[in-house]
Amino acid sequence: MVDPKKLQDKAKEILVRDDVRRLIGWKRGTYGYEAAPAVIKDASDAEVLIFDPTCVQNPASFITLEEKLPVPRGAEPDTRKVAVMVKGCDSRAIVQQLVEKAYDREDVIVLGIPCRGVIDHRKAEAMFGDVAAPVEVSLNSDKVTLTVNGEKKEAKREELLMDKCLRCRYPNPLVSDFLLDGEVEKFADDDFGDVAEFEKQPPADKWAYWEEQFSKCIRCYSCRNVCPMCYCVECIVTKLRPQWTRRSTDISENTAYHIQRAWHLAGRCIECMECQRVCPVDIPIMTLNRKLTRDVKELFDYEPGVDTEAQPLLASYNPQDPEEYIM
Amino acid sequence: MSEEFEPNIVAFLCNWCSYAGADLAGTSRMHYLPNIRTIRVMCSGRVNPLFLVNALQQGADGVLISGCHPGDCHYLEGNYYARRRFMLMHKLLEHVGVDPGRVNMSWVSASEGAKFKDVVEETVTKAKEAGPMDQFRRRQINW
DSSP states (O other), X not given: OOOHHHHHHHHHHHHTSTTEEEEEEEEOOSSXXXXXXXXXXSGGGGGGBOOSTTOOSOTHHHXXXXXXXXXXXXXXXXXXXXXXXXXXXXXXXXXXXXXXXXXXGGGEEEEEOOOOOOBOHHHHHHHHOOOSSBOEEEEOSSEEEEEETTEEEEEXXXXXXXXXXXXXXXXXXXXXXXXXXXXXXXXXXXXXXXXXXXXXXXXXXXXXXXXXXXXXXXXXXXXXXXOTTOOOSSOTTTOOSSOSSOSOOSHHXXXXXXXXXXXXXXXXXXXXXXXXXXOTTOOOHHHHHHHHHHHHHHHHOOOTTXXXXXXXXXXXXXXXXXXXXXX | OOOOOOOOEEEEEETTTHHHHHHHHHHTTOOOXXXXXXEEESOXXXXXXXXXXXXXXXXXXXXXXXXXXXXXXXXXXXHHHHHHHHHHHXXXXXXXXXXXXXXXXXXXXXXXXXXXXXXXXXXXXXXXXXXXXXXXOOOOOOO
């Protein structure tokens, strides 16, 4: 566990620097099983910062969200850095954004936190119900201890953690300027068994499943907004000229939207699972992303968000690429 | 009245090889199936994989993308990019439950009129097997 004192001191030390504009981290949420993201500009506010297994949000999503207003005549553009706290999975988002040259490495200060896993609010709500006050959670090697409404509760690690944490290959940040805790060991390997299991079905069954899932979609675009890799200034789904998807929420447009979303993350998705977490109608969005992640790995031996020197997958090619289905 | 299902195929042919290949098939008086509707593009690398989703939405029962053989691209590397993209799009559509026979890609050079004929035949056969595309076709609303 990260000592909150150490974390806050480090944050203060960074925020008093002249070349730092703001720091993105987590603070205690107002209710429930999730922390809240915190954007801090002044060192005196750094006391709210925490890190515990409720910190599920990916702060790397916020770096690219900043609106770039035109600089007034005569004024200098603000080139100060943004500091960001990241878990292992979040750091992959930063690596991938660096690969895509969304910003330069000098523009960010990365505070890495080796992470033992974060809890899934859906699983927690199913087990302990809704809570009106923030929940305190601590985690040791195989047990999660929660304080829900003043009562101490325990659960096994597998029962409460996010699925991504149970197959986490990168618990330690892959890019960081400061590491706030000792490195932890890798927990598991990912064999993509769930993807292989889904693929065994005939096309008609697959479509029956997706038809049900996609018809639930209300097109709130939360999955897009929360995604650290979706940082286009104008998104293709809200573009009107040319209009790629119509805005009606019928099965045709919803399917097209979800294919587009998954497609635009092909070879870019870093599996932070934020899209699925925020989905208000519980669409298993990651099933599509994981399918592509696995295929990208199998076909092109490529893993996004691991190497800052890598080329983006679809902006590069290998003359020996597989072409088994091409006539 | 027993009408056999005739699929609509949208074919994206590259200007330099496949379109010329299709032209050669025509000038050589080869008979190829009339199910395909050709869209000429400058390079197979120009075809956005979302064109394919859009075609399936708008009434196509199958799609064919055809370009120069690897190494022969007029723009040197366009078809290499296309190959990666369509490989992944093919896999993604398969995962969503679209019959894999609806998405076809081929390399046809300007001198392969006979091959173009075979490719079209195979594409149409596969689309016929898959049946009418009714999974996520846009419904026409008559106001």
